[in-house]
Amino acid sequence: MPIKSFNPYTPSRRFITVEDFSDLTKKEPEKSLILTIPKKGGRNNTGQVMVRHQGGGHKRQIRIVDFKRDKRNVPGKVIAIEYDPNRSSRLALIQYADGEKRYIIQPEDLKVGDSILAGAEAEIKNGNALALSGIPVGTFVHNIELFPGRGAQLVRSAGGAAQLMAKEGEYATLKMPSGEIRKISVRSYATIGRVGNADHENVTLGNAGRSRHMGIRPTVRGTAMNTVDHPHGGGRGKSKGNKHPQSPWGQPAKGYKTRSSKVWDWLIISRRKKGSTEQVVVS
Numbered sequence: 001m002p003i004k005s006f007n008p009y010t011p012s013r014r015f016i017t018v019e020d021f022s023d024l025t026k027k028e029p030e031k032s033l034i035l036t037i038p039k040k041g042g043r044n045n046t047g048q049v050m051v052r053h054q055g056g057g058h059k060r061q062i063r064i065v066d067f068k069r070d071k072r073n074v075p076g077k078v079i080a081i082e083y084d085p086n087r088s089s090r091l092a093l094i095q096y097a098d099g100e101k102r103y104i105i106q107p108e109d110l111k112v113g114d115s116i117l118a119g120a121e122a123e124i125k126n127g128n129a130l131a132l133s134g135i136p137v138g139t140f141v142h143n144i145e146l147f148p149g150r151g152a153q154l155v156r157s158a159g160g161a162a163q164l165m166a167k168e169g170e171y172a173t174l175k176m177p178s179g180e181i182r183k184i185s186v187r188s189y190a191t192i193g194r195v196g197n198a199d200h201e202n203v204t205l206g207n208a209g210r211s212r213h214m215g216i217r218p219t220v221r222g223t224a225m226n227t228v229d230h231p232h233g234g235g236r237g238k239s240k241g242n243k244h245p246q247s248p249w250g251q252p253a254k255g256y257k258t259r260s261s262k263v264w265d266w267l268i269i270s271r272r273k274k275g276s277t278e279q280v281v282v283s
Contacts, residue, residue: 003202016206019199023090025112026080030093033103035062039215057215060085066094066102067143067151069129069189072119074098078112078127088158088200092127105143105156107193118189126193132164132172133186139164142195144174145188152189159198162190171267178272182264222248 002022008014042054063084080093082103090106094116107126110116118129124136131148135141140161143152155162155177166173171183205211208218222232223240230248232240245253 003199012207014206015204016210017202017204019197019203021083023197024081024083026082026093029061029063029082030101030103033064033101035064037062053217053219054215055217056212058085058213062086063091063103065091066104067153067156068149069104069118069143069152069191071096071100071102073117073121076102076116078110078114078116081106081110081112087156088197089156089195090197104191106196107142107191108196108198109193110196124192127191129189129191131187131189132174132184133167135164135190135192137164137166139192140194141174141190141192143191144184145190146184148185148187148189152191154184156195158195158200161194173269176272179270180268180272181270183267183269 002020003017004020005017006013039055039057041056042049042051044050063082063086065084074096076094076096078092079095079101082091082093084091087105091103092106092110094102094104096102104116104127110127114127116127116129117123120130120134122128122130122134124130124139129143132141132144140163142155142161144154144162145151146153160177162174162176164172165175165181167186170186172186172188173181173183175181211218222230223235223238225233227234231243231246231250235241247253
């Protein structure tokens with residue numbers, strides 16, 4: 001998908017790039033597959049801000065996406081490629097042989113008119129979904145279930161793909177887009193191919209207004225604040241004093257481990273950080 005740039009008739013316009021949306025075949029979403037959910041501006045049920053820098057933005061409707069791919073062994077046909085404001089990838093609208101319509105994340109090169117299938121009988125081709133036990137080693141997959149039957153939770157953003165490295169017993173070994181190598185149950189479902197719209201990472205917002213349209217509010221640097229407002233504040237010139245990088249509440253910002261549980265350690269063979277390889281020990 002090509003990226004559009006503009007003549008620099010304003011300073012910010014020089015850097016702005018946008019998707020050209022030439023791959024879309026349908027403008028309006030399927031009415032039976034959308035929900036309207038009010039925005040919360042990062043606040044919880046008591047009105048307290050739990051996530052900063054959220055608020056405003058353009059109205060959005062939630063598309064109901066089929067992450068479980070539980071319509072097994074029923075052939076479906078792609079009838080439209082649509083935009084989704086809630087994610088970086090495109091959506092493919094599928095009409096199944098029994099007339100039901102569902103959205104799935106569009107795999108790379110899946111076009112209108114293509115057929116897809118989910119289930120043990122599916123071929124190894126883009127858009128088909130199978131259990132990892134039925135997928136050959138070396139295949140690139142996306143939309144992966146972390147737990148069998150729960151629905152896909154991994155590798156869902158534009159351009160993403162994980163590679164199936166090995167299968168042994170009850171677990172398959174996958175190399176994730178981050179570089180992490182981990183084990184996942186062979187009963188978990190995954191979709192063949194890469195996620196489409198890989199050029200999304202090349203889009204530059206270019207000005208503050210586009211961030212506001214996305215519901216992202218400004219972030220003020222700690223060094224620009226006073227001492228009373230942030231640990232990095234105060235001082236003479238651009239200085240955070242002799243303090244280490246930290247959050248407004250004093251939590252270290254770089255290198256501080258925030259994982260609270262070791263529950264996943266035995267499933268992770270190699271961390272995404274370079275040089276931190278761990279051997280799997282099954283007790």
